[in-house]
Amino acid sequence: MFGTILIANRGEIACRVIRTARRLGIRTVAVYSDADAGALHVAMADEARRLGPAPARESYLRIEAIIEAARASGAEAIHPGYGFLSENAEFAEACAAADLTFIGPPPAAIRAMGSKSAAKALMERAGVPLVPGYHGQDQSAATLRREADRIGYPLLIKASAGGGGKGMKVVENAAGLEEALALAKGEARSAFGDDDVLLERYLTRPRHIEIQVFADTQGNTVHLFERDCSIQRRHQKVVEEAPAPGMDPARREAMGRAACDAARAIGYVGAGTVEFIAEGDSFAFMEMNTRLQVEHPVTEAITGQDLVEWQLRVAAGQKLPLRQDQLGIGGHAIEVRLYAEDPSRDFAPSTGRIEHLRFPAGADGIRIDTGIREGDAVTIHYDPMIAKIIAEGPDRGAALARLARALAATEIAGPATNLPLLRAILAQPDFRAGALDTGFIGRHAESLLAPPAPAPGEALAAAIAALLAEEAARPAADPSDPHSPWGTALAWRLNGGGYQDFTLQDGEATHRLRAHLRPDGFRLDLPNGPSEVFALPLPDGRFALGIDGRSLPARVLRRDDRLTVLLDGAAHALRLVDPLAPAGTEGPASGRILAPMPGKVLEVLVASGQLVTRGAVLLVMEAMKVQMRITAPAEGVVGAVRCSPGDLVEDGAELVSMEGS
Structure with a gap:
């Protein structure tokens, strides 16, 4: 076994590898960009080496810098994690040339499956069923249009060298092909340095089912069963589970056999995932990911195996720990991905500092994989995933119940996140029934992506309780007379009951609230009538909010005039309004085109004085390798x-002004 390994990645996968290496007594070396100098994976490793500036191309994608860091630190092997260089054959070859073991498959296997087009051609020759499509090398516009017309619509465009949903677009009809091709090729170029695409018939209600495979250098190949990864947004996975709901033994055996055959066909070694698309009684090969997958924890949960340990042992030349007949499924596991993104804005990435973060500590059957701590920043440079929350149980119902409780206990404030969406997915009847497919979120968008509900009276009461406690804790205005009523910040009135007025903004609604102080709390005039309120501090920093005879734990976070109320598994964003502050002089102007997300401007396609029609593309932006075309809302x-x-621009920055719109 290795004495020292370098982990050529960041975030939660780097932390994940470090945990297994530490258990096996292996010394770890982390690498980092300037943006990650204070990151969790850097703090966890035995040693850390700087690679360069924040952009991945200047740090985590610099092969020569990583090889030099491994040599200087005395590492014997490099674990690539997932993303970045994990499926880069040149990187695997550079490791071998430097006498370093690449903890992954041989370069030839990476190349065989690195191109989706070449992989599909290989599978076609091997007799593996495929979705009808075009996987050729001729990428001319005429050929792609001809092939698209032959395949028929709706059509799916996929980056040939890609993964993770980058460079993937659905085209409903021939009129949208040109624009979709341009966007897909642009994203593919940015993410993978290769803009070749393939075309496939788009299935309307498919399931995304993948098989975990493993092979060693002695010729042994096994599968560790399936994962259902059908719940997706932007063609990227959001919820994964194992085993797949409704999977019968015959199909499991057929898909497992096909996956192992695919691995053997390319001389595979190490961990890999063969992905299939299934509809009705049929399934078809999609692609093979020649690395560990983000969703590997659900497979670990149902098999009781540590897949990173398997990777390390295979890379060190050892046999697979178990034979196929020694592997079995025990229980059920479900994983959700907590992202910094705004589902209500087409899942636009969200950036900023994580001001507050709490996961359910020590909960039964719950595992948290994260590389983020409270106080860390989510930037535009890397994937916006904050954490993976995994629940396991004896059956699917138990795993669902545990995961729902874990999500209700998760608290986060700072960037917008998809936490409300994850909670809504778990509560959706079709999901609970196991009726899954890749269009699930879009089909249930009305309920899953509904705008936030107005803050309930309990949330308003919690905010007022926190503000009153904050004022009570302020030092007296006159230290020589601390009990003077004239210097107190609390509600006090001469010849009358004391009360304090507050104005809270909740979205578009404004609430003017009056709190009447009592010895044991206060009476609050809420929109739906008065309520008796008290608050008692709890040891974990929350307080017990008592309102009209009920008590529930609450937490209120304040940053300037912004209040985040964490109550009953939900977060409510409020703003404290100063009634004496002057009114703003600038309102939203219809002629201002604002950045819909923080990101980088790739192209500007218009100039001052130019006449544009409604829908005309003004510029192209990119954030976290997702491209977005900014269009004119009207003629002008x-x-x-x-x-x-x-240019790097912030969310809401003015990009273009329009006249006569």
């Missing part, structure tokens, strides 16, 4: 262009 004349290609 471009006024000022306030950005240039290469």
Whole structure:
């Protein structure tokens, strides 16, 4: 076994590898960019080496810098994690040339499956069923249009060298093909340095089922059963579970056999995932990911195996720990991915500092994989995943119940997240019944992506309780007379009952609330009538909110005039309004085109004075390798262009002004 390994990755996968290495007595070396100098994976490792500036191309994708870090630290092997260089054959070859073991498959296997087009051609020759499509090398516009017309619509465009949903677009009809191709190729170029695409018929109600495979250098190949990864947004997985709901033994055996055959066909070694698309009674090969997958914890849960340990042992030349007949399924596991993104804005990435973060500590059957701590920042440079929350149980119902409780106990404040969406998915009747497919979120968008409900009276009461406690804790205005009523910040009135007025903004609604102080709490005039309120501190920093005879734990976080109320498994964003502050002089102007997300401006396609029609593309932005075209909301004349290609812009920054719109 290795004495020292370097982990050529960041975030939760780097932390995940470090945990197993530490258990096996292996010394670990982390690498980091300037943006990650204080990251959790850096703190966890035995040693850390700087790679370069924040952009991945200047740090985590620099093969020569990683090889040099491994040599200088005395590492014998490199674990690539997933993403970045994990499926890069040149990186695997560079490791071998430097006498370093690459903890992954041989370069030839990576190349065989690195191109989706080549992989499909290989599987076609091997007799593995495929979805009808075009996987050829001719990427001319004429050929792609001809092949698209032959396959028929709706059509799916996929980056040939890609993964993770990057460079993937659905085309409903021939009129949308040109724009979708441009976007897909642009994302593929940015994410993978290769803009080749393949075309496939788009199945309307498919399931995404993948098989975990493992092979060693002695010729042994096994599968560790399936995962259902059908719940997706932007063609990226959000919820994964194992085993797949409704999977019968015959199909499991057939898919497992096909996956092992695919691995053997390319001389595979190490961990890999063969992905299939299934509809009705049929299944078809999609692609093979030649690395560990983000969702591997659910497979670990149902098999009782540590897949990172398996990777390390295979890379060290050892046999697979178990034969196929020694592997079995025990229980059920479900994983959700907590992302910094705004589902209500087409899942636009969200950036900023994590101001508060609490996961359910020590909960039965719950595992948290994360590389983020409270106080860390989510930036535009990397994937916006904050954590994976995994629940296991004796059956699917038990795993669902545990996961629902874990999500209700998860608290986060800072960037927008998909936590409400995850809770809504778990509560959706079709999900609970196991009726899954890749269009699940879109089909249930009305209930899953509904705007946040107004803050309930309990949340308003919690906010007022926190503000009153904050004022009570302020030092007296006159230290020589601390009990003077004239210097107190609390509600006090001469010849009358004391009360304090507050104005809270909840979205578009404004609440003017009056709190009447009592010795044991206060009476609060809420929109639906008065309530008796008290608050008692709890040891974990929350307080017990008592309201009209009920008690529930609450937490209120304040940053300037922003209040986040964490109550009953939900977060409510409020703003404290100063009634004496002057009214703002600038309201939203219809002629201002604002950045819908923080990101980088790739192209500016208009100039000042140019006449544009409604829907015309003004510029192209990118954030976290997702491209977005910013279009004109109406016909008009471009006024000022306030950005240039290469600019990094914040969410809400003015990009273009329009006149006559």
